Amino acid sequence: xxxxxxxxxxxxxxxxxxxxxxxxxxxxxxxxxxxxxxxxxxxxxxxxxxxxxxxxxxxxxxxxxxxxxxxxxxxxxxxxxxxx
Amino acid sequence: xxxxxxxxxxxxxxxxxxxxxxxxxxxxxxxxxxxxxxxxxxxxxxxxxxxxxxxxxxxxxxxxxxxxxxxxxxxxxxxxxxxxxxxxxxxxxxxxxxxxxxxxxxxxxxxxxxxxxxxxxxxxxxxxxxxxxxxxxxxxxxxxxxxxxxxxxxxxxxxxxxxxxxxxxxxxxxxxxxxxxxxxxxxxxxxxxxxxxxxxxxxxxxxxxxxxxxxxxxxxxxxxxxxxxxxxxxxxxxxxxxxxxxxxxxxxxxxxxxxxxxxxxxxxxxxxxxxxxxxxxxxxxxxxxxxxxxxxxxxxxxxxxxxxxxxxxxxxxxxxxxxxxxxxxxxxxxxxxxxxxxxxxxxxxxxxxxxxxxxxxxxxxxxxxxxxxxxxxxxxxxxxxxxxxxxxxxxxxxxxxxxxxxxxxxxxxxxxxxxxxxxxxxxxxxxxxxxxxxxxxxxxxxxxxxxxxxxxxxxxxxxxxxxxxxxxxxxxxxxxxxxxxxxxxxxxxxxxxxxxxxxxxxxxxxxxxxxxxxxxxxxxxxxxxxxxxxxxxxxxxxxxxxxxxxxxxxxxxxxxxxxxxxxxxxxxxxxxxxxxxxxxxxxxxxxxxxxxxxxxxxxxxxxxxxxxxxxxxxxxxxxx
Numbered sequence: 018x019x020x021x022x023x024x025x026x027x028x029x030x031x032x033x034x035x036x037x038x039x040x041x042x043x044x045x046x047x048x049x050x051x052x053x054x055x056x057x058x059x060x061x062x063x064x065x066x067x068x069x070x071x072x073x074x075x076x077x078x079x080x081x082x083x084x085x086x087x088x089x090x091x092x093x094x095x096x097x098x099x100x101x
Numbered sequence: 102x103x104x105x106x107x108x109x110x111x112x113x114x115x116x117x118x119x120x121x122x123x124x125x126x127x128x129x130x131x132x133x134x135x136x137x138x139x140x141x142x143x144x145x146x147x148x149x150x151x152x153x154x155x156x157x158x159x160x161x162x163x164x165x166x167x168x169x170x171x172x173x174x175x176x177x178x179x180x181x182x183x184x185x186x187x188x189x190x191x192x193x194x195x196x197x198x199x200x201x202x203x204x205x206x207x208x209x210x211x212x213x214x215x216x217x218x219x220x221x222x223x224x225x226x227x228x229x230x231x232x233x234x235x236x237x238x239x240x241x242x243x244x245x246x247x248x249x250x251x252x253x254x255x256x257x258x259x260x261x262x263x264x265x266x267x268x269x270x271x272x273x274x275x276x277x278x279x280x281x282x283x284x285x286x287x288x289x290x291x292x293x294x295x296x297x298x299x300x301x302x303x304x305x306x307x308x309x310x311x312x313x314x315x316x317x318x319x320x321x322x323x324x325x326x327x328x329x330x331x332x333x334x335x336x337x338x339x340x341x342x343x344x345x346x347x348x349x350x351x352x353x354x355x356x357x358x359x360x361x362x363x364x365x366x367x368x369x370x371x372x373x374x375x376x377x378x379x380x381x382x383x384x385x386x387x388x389x390x391x392x393x394x395x396x397x398x399x400x401x402x403x404x405x406x407x408x409x410x411x412x413x414x415x416x417x418x419x420x421x422x423x424x425x426x427x428x429x430x431x432x433x434x435x436x437x438x439x440x441x442x443x444x445x446x447x448x449x450x451x452x453x454x455x456x457x458x459x460x461x462x463x464x465x466x467x468x469x470x471x472x473x474x475x476x477x478x479x480x481x482x483x484x485x486x487x488x489x490x491x492x493x494x495x496x497x498x499x500x501x502x503x504x505x506x507x508x509x510x511x512x513x514x515x516x517x518x519x520x521x522x523x524x525x526x527x528x529x530x531x532x533x534x535x536x537x538x539x540x541x542x543x544x545x546x547x548x549x550x551x552x553x554x555x556x557x558x559x560x561x562x563x564x565x566x567x568x569x570x571x572x573x574x575x576x577x578x579x580x581x582x583x584x585x586x587x588x589x590x591x592x593x594x595x596x597x598x599x600x601x602x603x604x605x606x607x608x609x610x611x612x613x614x615x616x617x618x619x620x621x622x623x624x625x626x627x628x629x630x631x632x633x634x635x636x637x638x639x640x641x642x643x644x645x646x647x648x649x650x651x652x653x654x655x656x657x658x659x660x661x662x663x664x665x666x667x668x669x670x671x672x673x674x675x676x677x678x679x680x681x682x683x684x685x686x687x688x689x690x691x692x693x694x695x696x697x698x699x700x701x702x703x704x705x706x707x708x709x710x711x712x713x714x715x716x717x718x719x720x721x722x723x724x725x
Binding site (some may be wrong): 033043044053055056057067069072075079080081082084088090091093094095099 | 374375584585591593595599
């Protein structure tokens with residue numbers, strides 16, 4: 018039963034790691050064979066979009082968490098603060 | 102054949118819904134309304150009412166004279182047609198989803214909302230547009246009110262305040278524009294800084310508030326998350342997209358909009374990271390996606406406008422789907438808070454997968470409809486070589502996938518894969534079909550449209566106002582987007598503990614408005630009221646004095662004179678000398694008014710003549 022339930026999980030992770038590595042290799046291959054047509058020079062950097070996705074995502078979460086120190090309040094913030 | 106205005110048809114027929122007695126008839130009628138609208142639109146676009154273009158041949162009688170102004174109720178072109186089509190198609194799916202709503206008046210509010218937004222889309226002059234926009238701004242107030250909670254009461258009133266403020270701005274702009282040009286017809290308006298453009302800036306501000314552009318976006322997340330589950334679906338589509346339509350018509354190519362839109366696309370995502378409520382999170386994604394459209398309108402090239410329009414239309418479809426997914430959970434288990442949810446996959450797998458189609462669409466996965474419209478706007482930013490705007494828009498793609506594709510489904514359905522918490526489990530049946538069928542049907546049609554438009558974008562592209570020579574599926578675009586998403590997932594998985602839900606509330610830009618409003622009310626209730634009471638008291642004292650004097654004017658004047666002299670004398674004289682006079686004065690006041698003095702005939706005549714003389718003096722003064 019336990020193995021059955023974790024089967025989709027394992028399938029997913031196998032596919033994911035496969036896709037990730039293929040995308041890394043293909044990016045270099047396409048770049049080498051000049052298949053890409055970008056508008057900006059920096060987009061031609063190797064693995065630009067991989068790094069953009071990874072760091073963009075992590076930066077987004079971390080900066081937001083930093084903002085959270087100032088703007089995250091308890092659930093009934095307005096009810097308490099604006100009570101007359 | 103007569104042409105019937107589909108918006109007015111839906112609006113008026115919608116009012117009849119609660120008067121139909123039998124439930125089956127009522128619900129069928131409710132479903133048939135958008136189909137009737139769709140039929141009219143289809144007949145119009147196939148040329149039954151006259152050749153196309155020119156469109157307005159059959160519509161000349163929809164020109165009316167009102168108090169000397171000529172109003173163009175209907176003016177159809179490609180732009181308004183494609184919006185109207187998506188509006189009625191979306192309305193049908195939303196009606197399917199909303200069939201289970203218990204309150205019939207909710208259906209009425211929804212149909213008036215849909216009808217008036219179609220009316221606004223077809224409006225040919227600013228006054229008609231304003232009329233329908235005002236009508237639109239009322240319907241969501243009811244859709245929020247019908248939720249019936251204490252929070253929704255407040256949210257509805259705040260919604261009304263925001264939209265009446267924006268309505269007033271738009272009206273002021275329209276009046277100033279009319280004074281300047283003498284024409285009410287909807288045309289592209291000039292824009293700039295300075296006093297000459299005050300009216301246009303006011304109108305722009307009105308549309309910006311209506312389209313929830315940062316920093317005026319907070320009304321959206323505040324109110325949409327408090328509406329009824331089915332009512333909020335309608336709200337996701339119409340108000341903001343109609344405002345985008347107005348911006349396209351009037352203010353396309355304003356650089357300010359480009360920057361506001363690009364910043365908004367990312368800013369909303371930061372707030373979404375901290376969000377705990379599923380529907381509020383989806384609201385922030387509406388705001389973020391509107392950023393793309395506003396940026397597209399601001400860039401203003403043909404491609405950018407096409408991108409903005411197609412993104413608005415695709416957005417209606419997938420965002421309704423996302424909201425429906427979150428709404429399903431709210432309907433079934435009674436909450437959409439992340440900290441209370443998780444492990445629902447086993448009980449609602451179909452709604453999960455339908456939601457995921459919406460999630461893939463909004464993120465812009467290839468073969469889903471978000472891709473075909475989003476990359477067009479990004480491409481337009483690339484073509485004008487604007488690096489910051491490109492980075493903001495592409496970065497927003499990452500964040501969108503992070504939230505709607507990963508954070509929300511993980512928190513609602515997948516986190517704690519096996520079982521939801523016991524209190525949630527008690528509300529679920531022991532089957533994978535907890536969601537009502539009608540809701541799933543509505544979602545399925547939208548999901549089908551998401552994929553259909555994503556696979557076959559030509560059907561949308563050839564209906565756009567400018568010719569499209571854009572091919573979305575190139576190796577470069579598909580590959581770069583896929584790589585972006587694969588690595589976004591990696592980033593999410595590394596930091597997944599940080600995006601768990603906590604029972605918190607995230608402040609937004611409306612903090613300023615709400616706190617300022619609070620202090621304004623405090624000022625009105627406390628200092629202003631004390632001042633008002635003081636003035637009131639003093640005024641009443643004067644009035645009482647006059648009444649008192651009128652009972653015996655001569656004696657009262659004497660008493661007053663006596664009081665004055667006593668007061669003056671008391672400053673210099675010995676008080677014991679004045680004792681007797683004070684006693685006499687008190688005696689006089691006690692006996693007041695006493696016996697009235699009798700005037701002789703001469704005295705009376707003198708008084709009358711004095712009165713007439715005063716009147717003459719006043720008259721002479723007023724002459725000059």
